[in-house]
Amino acid sequence: MASNRRWTVAVKHGVDVNLTRADPSTGTIDLAHAPRKTSDFDRNAVEEAVRLREKLGGTVRAVSVGPASSREALRDAMALGADEAVLLVPPAGAALDSRGAAMALAAFLGSPDGGFDLALFGEGSTDHFSGTVGPWVASMLGLPSVCHVRKLAVDGTLLTAFRDLEDGVEEIETALPAIVTVGQEINTPRLPTFMSTLKASKKEVREVSIESLLPPPGGPALGPNTLESVRIPAIPRKRLRVPGSDPAGVAAALIEVLRGEGVGPA
């Protein structure tokens, strides 16, 4: 059945926190030159959008904000099943923070070209985790935001979503178009196959310049937030292997150690 439903997912090409190392001479991390990958929860958002398409038809569009290297995140999204990809490109040399990304996304999603039924975001990015982009975009577009969603369903223009709050899980009903943010609990993203990766590498990534979307001066008038003295806090650990050839021996040795450290049996 033909369907014109539009599922839009925002994906960030963020710093790969597992591959990032500090400069040993300064102890600090140079984020501008750190290795990058798709932010973890954004992949859950893509998976959820693809599942919606599988159930209800329509098109999954991935949108990213960033320099040309952010195409990687869009390719990844297409390998996971997104049909098309749009890259919102900042002016050359411009630094982007969460606010700049949110403003660009809001401008695109609010343009005639950017319409959607449901837009899905990660609830925070693996590198910065500001958690602001989804609700910011919703606010700019005058739409409801349902954050920290663990399960959702769409029926016509009705969205039912279960959101995880500190003291409980709330079931929310709201009208589309709407914005949700999701965490890793909502699903397990499928593994891209060789074929899906190959196909994704051949699909077009459409570029839209942020300057064409936002009125002059083409972005936040205030400078982007900056990050200084980014470092890995060093906690010295002893890293001693507890000896013993069988469980009883290891347990006895560990109890000895704990006693010596002043944290023996209760």
Added chain:
Amino acid sequence: MTERVLCVSSRAPPSPALSWVGRNLAGEGGQVALLVADLEAPPPLSGPVDRTYRVTDPAFDRGRGDHWAAAITEAARAFKPTIVVTGPSKVEQEALARAAAGLSAPVITKGRRVRAAADGVHAERDLLSGNAVGTETASGRPVFVSLAEEPTVTGEAGRPSSATETVSLAVSLPTYRFRRVSMQPKPAQEVDLEAADRIVSVGRGLQRKEDLPLVEALATALGAAVGCTRPIAAESGWLSDDHWVGLTGHRVRPSLYVAVGISGAAQHLVGMRDSKLVVAINKDANAPIFDQADYQVVGDLYTIVPELTRQLTAAKGSR
């Protein structure tokens, strides 16, 4: 520089410590306003607040981020803050982002040690999923800030509060359809991990919920509270969220932390790295947790943990 700080507390009653964060940011001669939704009784006129904005609209829902955002927007119009500060709750953070969007204002979320200076507002925060820390700076004013943790420190008691005035605030609430159908409450808080002196924490190395007593028995033998990784609480739901340690869970600083069947992902480590002594039990000799441990036990938790419990209990009995 003096600041005009708008403090937003969605809690009922509002957090007094949050007002003190505001007072410290405002500086000598600065102004502090508190935004509350107190539909029944007026808030107590105490603490360091110069003015209280009170939402009284019966349609206001304190569980909704968009309602709070509407209230912040209105209070900001009246008070003209240079800094808006909220607590760490999910609803407060959503409200902060939605309200900041309306003013295109810079935001710093989950800040610690927030400082206001001429060149901007600075806050320390976790970065890279807790692998790193750094200082984030937002330039210009106003700046919107949420705190990483619920503040607890209140200032000197007895500061005159006579200057406090209360202003009723009319807000225009969103009109789109949005309904809370149901609320499945989480179990009441079982442990206070932040206060625990010893913690035995369990990860996905545990295969079944039925095996939890193994870990609980070890905790009892050590006089420890039980903690866990995110999957155990959030995915499997074997333990409630108050046991969850890490970036998106609790941040603990016990004198002893025993990690059982935990791989040592960065997002978990950030929650436990302030522990004084760390013991890790894992069957994989290359598990990253071992790099962050003082004592490493390589082995199967299903044999080590019961044996450890047995010997600890016996040692106790023979004292």
